[in-house]
Each structure stands twice: as structure tokens, then as C-alpha cells.
């Protein structure tokens with residue numbers, strides 16, 4: 315399926331829908347607030363009608379009506395709570411897949427920033443929507459109703475209540491001003507502490523083996539302390555403001571009673587008005603007071619929402635369209651450029667073409683940009699400029715499902731998942747007999763079928779988190795089977811033999827021959843020359859620059875020509891350089907394992923490299 319960028323970002327769409335769902339809740343809250351006038355009105359009517367008429371029936375009638383209104387209000391509150399919970403779980407169901415997709419895309423485009431924080435942030439936003447912290451937001455629009463009712467009773471009472479309300483509102487703003495910075499700093503420190511803790515747990519092996527726990531704990535604790543410091547500071551400031559606000563409200567309540575009493579003495583108001591005005595003012599100020607109390611949750615939810623926007627703000631859901639036809643494997647890189655965030659270039663214009671059935675090796679010294687290029691070619695990273703085209707279609711524009719069908723990719727870190735061997739090979743498709751046949755076919759092609767059969771439960775063996783129960787070589791060979799699953803027309807392998815023994819390498823070479831025969835286009839990154847026998851072309855990268863591209867013989871001859879004078883000068887090696895010497899220039903070795911006996915040689919490509927003395 316093709317992606318289009320016609321739709322608005324998914325997060326925006328969902329939040330707009332959420333706001334639309336919450337809007338009726340404000341009207342609902344209006345009903346609740348109107349019914350909250352019951353107490354004051356009841357008080358007023360008792361003074362005005364019952365005490366003056368001494369009518370028991372009136373009292374009973376008024377009491378029944380008030381009780382009915384209170385029961386209705388309680389019912390509306392229950393419904394409001396349920397509606398909020400429904401909106402919360404709807405948001406979760408709607409947003410969680412969007413966020414997970416956006417987080418994976420974000421992590422792929424900004425490696426090193428990958429963590430599951432967005433899903434925790436979603437929990438925080440959802441909890442805010444379903445907790446009492448949202449009530450002040452729903453009730454605040456109705457506060458003028460109460461002030462208006464007080465004004466109707468007596469303008470002086472109205473003005474007193476309004477001025478008191480403004481002071482309380484100013485205190486709420488002061489609270490926001492004084493607590494926002496420490497709360498935000500605390501949230502960032504907490505977030506960094508989480509990331510550090512996650513990294514320590516993820517890399518437990520190296521942490522344990524090299525005694526890194528203590529310094530890591532210290533770093534983590536420093537972040538925790540910073541988070542605590544911010545929280546304590548905000549809590550201290552918040553509690554002072556909350557105490558002043560409470561004191562102010564109590565004083566205001568007394569003041570309104572006092573003013574009411576004065577008006578009663580002047581015969582300008584009844585005792586009923588005096589007490590009702592006090593009750594109404596309590597209701598009018600309640601959202602502001604609640605907002606001060608729940609400020610921390612509000613700030614936390616707002617910060618979480620901002621982080622979500624940073625990660626998923628631009629993510630758009632793909633428009634379902636007709637799946638693309640299966641490509642033949644004609645591949646073209648057109649002036650690919652990749653820039654770091656700081657602007658420095660990792661790739662500076664790489665162009666090449668491959669026909670179906672051709673294999674290309676990507677070679678160059680460490681840090682040349684080979685892996686970065688492979689990630690772009692596989693569609694995992696978007697280039698900053700240029701295009702990678704498979705049968706004329708830009709792979710960056712493809713939907714992930716299409717790439718999944720047509721691109722086989724073995725990353726440098728292999729990246730297997732918790733699950734069975736079969737699930738990993740078929741990329742977690744639903745396993746049925748047809749899928750399983752293809753799993754076995756891919757494993758046979760990768761020469762790993764016998765190895766898998768030897769595992770405790772064969773293809774059903776659970777391999778644990780990141781394939782933890784497998785050896786490095788086993789992981790790599792199963793990763794190769796995963797890349798070959800479904801006969802993709804484009805196969806990209808990043809150092810597929812880095813963990814392989816002789817037998818594994820032979821199986822890899824045989825697999826490369828077979829998929830080439832079947833017409834697949836292969837791009838492979840190699841540091842060792844012995845898998846070069848199946849490649850037709852070679853691209854040499856150096857410091858992100860395309861140094862050479864052409865047939866294998868052409869590139870080796872070019873490299874041999876460059877190294878000839880150097881080998882004469884430095885090592886007195888024979889001038890008839892072999893491809894192996896050229897390969898050595900690029901840090902490409904001959905043997906199945908790099909030897910520990912290394913001689914540094916100056917590189918023809920301008921970098922100091924190490925040639926293996928096999």
C-alpha cells in the first residue's frame with residue numbers, strides 16, 4: 315500500500331475527536347451545576363415561604379423537590395464519570411496503535427531516542443481525562459451562573475463574591491507560575507531516570523560483567539534526586555498557595571455572611587439571602603480551588619501530551635490503496651544524502667543502479683556510512699535528499715506492509731524478537747500450513763533447517779527476548795532466513811557473516827547463489843572478502859562519499875592500482891596486487907575470523923586502516 319500525506323496527523327485527528335466527545339460533557343456538567351443551585355434555592359424558599367407561612371405542606375413539598383433534584387444530580391454525576399471513563403478507554407484504543415506505530419517510526423529515524431515513554435505518556439493523559447482532575451475544567455465554564463445568582467440576590471453581595479473570585483483566580487495563576495518550572499524540570503529528570511534504568515536493565519549482561527551497576531546507579535540516583543527536588547519545591551510552593559487560597563475562601567465566606575447580616579440589619583436582604591449567597595459563592599469558587607489542588611496532575615498531563623506531540627505529532631495514518639504489484643528488483647539509488655541533526659553529512663550523494671539478479675557489495679572503512687546507507691535502502695531511514703527506487707517506486711514512500719513483502723533485511727544487530735523460531739522467520743505473520751511451508755523453505759534456503767531441527771522444540775522453540783537463548787551465529791542464520799522469507803525481490807544484508815563459522819559462511823554463500831539465480835537483487839555489506847565471490851558489483855564508500863562503483867573486477871583493479879605504490883613503499887609487497895590486498899585497504903579480510911595479528915597500514919582512501927595478516 316502506498317502512504318499519502320494528504321491526511322492530517324493522526325494524533326490531531328484523535329484529539330479533535332476526543333474534544334468533540336468531551337464537549338457534550340461540558341453541557342452535562344452544566345446540568346449538574348444548575349442542580350447544585352438546589353441547596354441555596356431550598357434555603358431561600360424555606361426562609362421566604364415556609365417560615366413566613368408556617369406551612370408544613372410547603373416544607374414537605376420543597377423538601378421532596380430538593381431531594382428529587384439532588385438524586386438527579388447524583389445520577390448525572392455517575393453518568394458523567396462513566397462517560398469520561400468511556401472516552402478514556404476509547405482514546406486508549408484509538409491512540410495506542412497510532413502511538414506505537416509513530417514511536418517505532420520515530421525510533422527508526424532517531425535511534426538512541428527509542429523508548430516506550432509515549433505509551434506511558436498516553437496512560438497519563440488518559441488517567442487525567444478519567445480522574446477528578448478534569449472536573450474543574452468541566453465546571454469552570456458554569457461559575458458565572460453562580461455569580462449571576464448572587465448578583466440577583468443583592469449587587470453588593472455579587473461584587474464581593476466576584477472580587478473574591480478574582481483574587482482566588484489570581485492565586486491560581488500564581489500557583490501555575492511558581493510550580494510550572496520545577497514540575498517540568500522534575501518530569502524531565504524523571505524521564506531521564508526511566509531511560510537510564512531501562513538501558514541498565516536491557517544491557518544487564520554488560521552491566522553485571524563489568525561492574526557498571528554502581529556508577530549507573532549513581533547517575534540514575536542523581537536524576538531521581540533532581541526529580542525529587544523539583545517535586546518537593548513545587549509541592550512546597552503549591553501547599554503555601556493552597557493554604558492562602560483556603561484561608562482566603564474562608565475569610566470570603568465569613569465576609570459574605572457579615573455583609574449579608576449587615577444588609578439584613580438594613581432591611582435590604584433576608585436571612586435566607588444571606589445564607590444562600592454564602593452557599594452559592596462556595597460553589598462558584600470551588601472549580602478554582604479544585605484547580606489549585608489538582609494542578610500537578612494537570613501540568614503532568616499537559617507535559618505528557620506535549621511529548622506525545624513531539625513523537626507522534628506528524629505521524630499520519632496511511633490511506634489504504636491498492637497493494638503495489640510485486641517489483642522485479644530493478645534498484646536505483648539516486649544521489650542519496652543523509653545529514654545528521656547538527657547538519658554534518660553522513661552520506662554525501664550516493665548513486666548506483668542494479669538489475670534484477672545482480673549482487674552488490676558495499677565496502678569501506680568503519681564509519682564510512684555503509685550501515686546508514688543500508689538502512690535507507692531498506693526504507694528504515696528516510697534520506698535527507700535523493701531517492702532509493704525499487705522498480706521506479708521510492709521505497710521511503712511505501713507502506714511498511716509492502717516493504718515487508720518485497721524487501722528482506724538483515725540488520726547488523728540482527729534484532730530477533732521474543733517468540734518462536736517460526737514466528738521470527740515469518741515476521742510474526744499468522745502461522746498456517748502455507749506460511750509454515752514458506753518458513754521451512756526460507757530456512758532451507760538459508761541453510762539453517764537442520765540447525766533449527768536440532769533445537770529443543772525445532773521451529774516451535776521459544777527464543778526469548780532478542781533471541782537470548784540462541785548463540786550469536788544461530789541468531790544470524792535465523793535472521794538470514796527471516797530476510798529470505800517470502801522470496802523478496804530485494805535483499806539487503808548488513809555484515810551477514812560477522813558471527814558465522816566456516817559452515818555458516820558456506821551456507822550463506824550457497825544461499826546468495828540460490829537467491830541470485832531466482833532473480834533477487836542483493837546488496838550486502840561485507841568486511842570479509844570470502845563472501846565476495848557471488849557479487850557482481852562493488853560500491854566503495856569512504857567518509858560518506860561514493861569512492862568507486864563498478865564491476866567487481868573493475869573496483870578491485872582500481873584499488874590495486876591505488877595500493878601498488880604504497881605497498882611498495884611501506885611493505886615491499888609484490889606490485890601485482892591481488893583483490894585481497896585491495897580488500898585489505900578497506901578493512902575487508904580474507905579469513906573466516908579476523909586475526910589478532912594486525913599490521914597498521916596507511917590507507918589509499920585517506921584513513922589509517924588495519925590489514926589482516928591471515
Ligand SMILES: Nc1ncnc2c1ncn2[C@@H]1O[C@H](COP(=O)(O)OP(=O)(O)OP(=O)(O)O)[C@@H](O)[C@H]1O
Pocket residue numbers: 424425426654660678679680681682683684685686687
Ligand atoms: N543513529 C545515528 N545518529 C547519528 N549518527 C549516526 C547514527 N548512526 C551512525 N551514525 C554516524 O554515521 C556515520 C556512519 O556510520 P555507519 O554505522 O553507517 O558506518 P559503517 O560504515 O556501517 O561502519 P561499520 O563498518 O563500523 O559498521 C558514523 O560517523 C556514525 O557516527
